[in-house]
């Protein structure tokens with residue numbers, strides 16, 4: 361299980377997005393939080409900004425759509441250049457059809473769960489996805505405190521992924537930092553979104569490297585424990 365670190369540009373300077381992407385060289389994906397002021401009480405950016413950002417950076421874009429009517433909008437983010445598109449389970453009328461459409465258009469299909477949404481009703485849907493995102497804060501804002509009570513859900517999701525023998529990536533988003541990333545990795549997450557912990561650091565690229573080292577150490581120890 362390879363560790364991936366995805367800085368969230370929610371905590372970057374929106375007037376300098378191309379430079380902010382360069383500041384996190386070495387990151388696996390750039391996490392782009394799209395908010396519509398309906399699904400969440402905040403407003404960020406949309407398709408035209410994603411199009412420009414995709415042209416401005418070589419880092420692939422991981423678009424996290426916190427928007428209503430995901431069925432209508434998500435495919436447009438693939439066309440805008442996103443390599444991975446995450447829709448919320450709570451905002452999709454037909455998640456299987458939507459995941460298939462995202463994949464057919466050439467991107468990785470991912471589904472997110474708000475903290476109060478359980479994973480169990482979605483077990484049969486997991487093979488349709490390339491990634492599952494477990495929110496570890498209420499979506500809407502960066503800089504919130506990590507919700508420890510999400511750790512059992514991360515664990516249960518990792519068990520379901522193993523039970524079905526899937527290649528699915530397991531992403532965590534919200535309050536991920538030097539003081540919480542090890543707990544997430546230990547619970548079974550392998551893709552880590554970090555906004556304030558990266559862009560709030562004096563050297564964002566160094567913050568990405570440090571988070572990666574922490575997560576890799578834990579996941580190597582977990583792999584060793586499983587294999588013996």
Ligand SMILES: O=C(CO)[C@H](O)[C@H](O)COP(=O)(O)O
Nearest residue numbers: 499500502503534535555556
């Ligand atoms: O989806 C999000 C908020 O809804 C952001 O990706 C997330 O909060 C990242 O910011 P931080 O690491 O500062 O919590």
Ligand SMILES: [Co+2]
Nearest residue numbers: 393424533553
């Ligand atoms: Co996000």
